Amino acid sequence: MSREDAKAIFSELKTQVIILGGIVAFMWCLEIVDLFFLRGSLNIYGIIPRTEIGLRGILFAPFLHGDLFHLAANTLPFLTLGWLIMLRETRDFFIVSGITMLVSGLGVWLTAPSNSVHIGASGLIFGYLGFLLLRGFFERSFVSIALSLIVGFFYGGAIWGVLPSHPAISWQGHLFGFIGGAIAARLLSKPKRSYNA
DSSP, X not given: OOHHHHHHHHHHHHHHHHHHHHHHHHHHHHHHHHHHTSTTGGGGGSBOTTOTGXXXXXXXXXXXXXXXXXXXXXXXXXXXXXXXXXXXXXXXHHHHHHHHHHHHHHHHHHHSOTTOOBOSSHHHHHHHHHHHHHHHHHXXXXXXXXXXXXXXXXXXXXXXXXXXXXXXXOHHHHHHHHHHHHHXXXXXXXXXXXXXX
């Protein structure tokens, strides 16, 4: 590896740390301000199913959390899975995030119970999970399959979160987040070409 290659890798890693660290720092600052100064009043900016005003939550909900425990539970998987998406190309993270936010947000808005508010980054996390698990299937390269297997080993048990379990957990966000990640995996995959003689 040349010195230029090492510098390029270091520069890319630094960019990834700044992006992920910046997003997580923003989430924590926002939650601290919301809890201690605004008394949770920002949560109304979450997704409110089948209301026109509730559509704004598609953009805002992933950055809002019910409390510090909710945010703490989402922080590590967000950082881990988000970084694994960035491994090949940093821009993939933004594409997967955008598709997942849209699909998850619209899915929650259309199917979740009326008079509820949905917040949290778990829809994004399930989108990252869906993307990483299914990229190997769509792409069929050794690296993407190996990464899918590793993610499946460590995070595969989370897949049950797409099913209804607890009334306070937005399984719709998990399910449609996973679907959004699967759509992103299909759109971003670069399948190996087969050549016939």
